[in-house]
Amino acid sequence: MSYVDEMIERVVAKNPAEPEFHQAVKEVLNSLRPVIEKNEELYRKEALLERLTEPERIVSFRVPWVDDKGQVQVNRGYRVQFSSAIGPYKGGLRFHPSVYQGIIKFLGFEQIFKNALTGLPIGGGKGGSDFDPKGKSDREVMAFCQSFMTELYRHIGADVDVPAGDIGVGGREIGYLYGQYKRITGLYEGVLTGKGLTYGGSLARTEATGYGLVYITDELLKDHNMSLEGKTVVISGSGNVAIYAAEKAQQLGAKVVSMSDSNGYVYDPEGIKLDIVKDIKEKRRGRIKEYAEAVPSAKYTEGKGVWTIPCDIALPCATQNELNLEDAKALKANGCFAVCEGANMPTTQEATDFIQESGMLFLPGKASNAGGVATSALEMTQNSERLSWTFEEVDAKLKGIMANIYTQISRAAKEYGHEGNYVMGANIAAFAKVAEAMTAQGIV
Numbered sequence: 001m002s003y004v005d006e007m008i009e010r011v012v013a014k015n016p017a018e019p020e021f022h023q024a025v026k027e028v029l030n031s032l033r034p035v036i037e038k039n040e041e042l043y044r045k046e047a048l049l050e051r052l053t054e055p056e057r058i059v060s061f062r063v064p065w066v067d068d069k070g071q072v073q074v075n076r077g078y079r080v081q082f083s084s085a086i087g088p089y090k091g092g093l094r095f096h097p098s099v100y101q102g103i104i105k106f107l108g109f110e111q112i113f114k115n116a117l118t119g120l121p122i123g124g125g126k127g128g129s130d131f132d133p134k135g136k137s138d139r140e141v142m143a144f145c146q147s148f149m150t151e152l153y154r155h156i157g158a159d160v161d162v163p164a165g166d167i168g169v170g171g172r173e174i175g176y177l178y179g180q181y182k183r184i185t186g187l188y189e190g191v192l193t194g195k196g197l198t199y200g201g202s203l204a205r206t207e208a209t210g211y212g213l214v215y216i217t218d219e220l221l222k223d224h225n226m227s228l229e230g231k232t233v234v235i236s237g238s239g240n241v242a243i244y245a246a247e248k249a250q251q252l253g254a255k256v257v258s259m260s261d262s263n264g265y266v267y268d269p270e271g272i273k274l275d276i277v278k279d280i281k282e283k284r285r286g287r288i289k290e291y292a293e294a295v296p297s298a299k300y301t302e303g304k305g306v307w308t309i310p311c312d313i314a315l316p317c318a319t320q321n322e323l324n325l326e327d328a329k330a331l332k333a334n335g336c337f338a339v340c341e342g343a344n345m346p347t348t349q350e351a352t353d354f355i356q357e358s359g360m361l362f363l364p365g366k367a368s369n370a371g372g373v374a375t376s377a378l379e380m381t382q383n384s385e386r387l388s389w390t391f392e393e394v395d396a397k398l399k400g401i402m403a404n405i406y407t408q409i410s411r412a413a414k415e416y417g418h419e420g421n422y423v424m425g426a427n428i429a430a431f432a433k434v435a436e437a438m439t440a441q442g443i444v
Ligand code: NDP
Pocket: 165, 166, 167, 168, 169, 170, 209, 236, 237, 238, 239, 240, 241, 242, 260, 261, 262, 263, 317, 318, 319, 320, 322, 342, 343, 344, 369, 370, 372, 373
């Protein structure tokens, strides 16, 4: 049996009931076959894949807090410190009821490769909790965040592990987490990214993941002699990534006709009015349904179905496995020619295979959403320098990083005889860097 097949079997057996983690490992290892086969003897001897798929450390902890009725609630918190081969652990915190160890491990594993692609010195980590911030008062969110940090603080640090936001963790949550870290440790340091601008945050961090997604999509289109100008774009989600992807796509001349949340989606053939979405989602923490109540040209549909809307380009920006084979077929049938992932692993394996086999362009999240973590690393640099850069400076660096990622992944795919297969290109380019660093540092 090949080393890759043996490892896939072993990972599934050793990590039972963690299907998302299995899915992420299979996707990466399958596309690394040509690289692994070239060096199979060395990698086997070094147990490189065993080490790569085993987190350096997993912390799981109790998070007790008191709700507004005086009732004590208990959630479970996690931090997975997956790989420090190329830098301190770096990756977001997710607060969502679906969170369990398998989700955090899949995200932490993906993060290793994504971070390597940025070209910046950051390792892979991820964390979170099954806490649901939806419908909670600000005081409840603060109580939860303070309790979460009261355990987490001992495992993180500006040169050790630097968490950031993800689903359910935005500026408000990062603020409460940072305040508690500072209170416990007495340190005013860059231990979290995505901070507010008045206490060490970076300009353009809020926009970075969505903007970065559109910058790299633009690179992809340019490489195929096209542009975003005049293209119709469908976006899922209406959170941080979705909103700023829509904003940049519009700035580059595309028409964004749809956005969604976990309840349903809106279709606005005249183009989404983002100021209204921002007011609903960023200010009032409302539902996307309210958009159709405010905009006469828009129609709201309850449930899944955003991928049935005709478009040229689809940007899934909500959550994992939100675009399945049936959705991919609907997109193709309606003329969509490119799917670029804003979320982490939003496309199922079957859908990814269909998209690639049917000749559509496909950018995997670990490359196309890397702008967020890259800008987080720029926030770390500014914190270390005790300086802040202008929006334009950070944005220009972000654009450069995304262009560089596109070059790396397209070159790696071509080098291994799979031109245009950016999944393969991303995994190969990232793995090369991580594997070299692991080998150089000996058996740790
Ligand atoms: P937000 O919490 O800001 O927004 C998430 C959006 O996705 C919301 O509209 C939410 O709807 C929707 N959503 C979440 N879960 C589900 C679900 N199970 N089914 C349908 N819709 C869902 O998160 P972000 O925008 O930060 O993150 C979105 C994706 O991007 C995630 O996969 C995240 O890992 C990834 N990502 C984020 C980065 C960042 O910088 N923020 C960086 C790189 C990747 P609702 O409000 O109804 O829950």
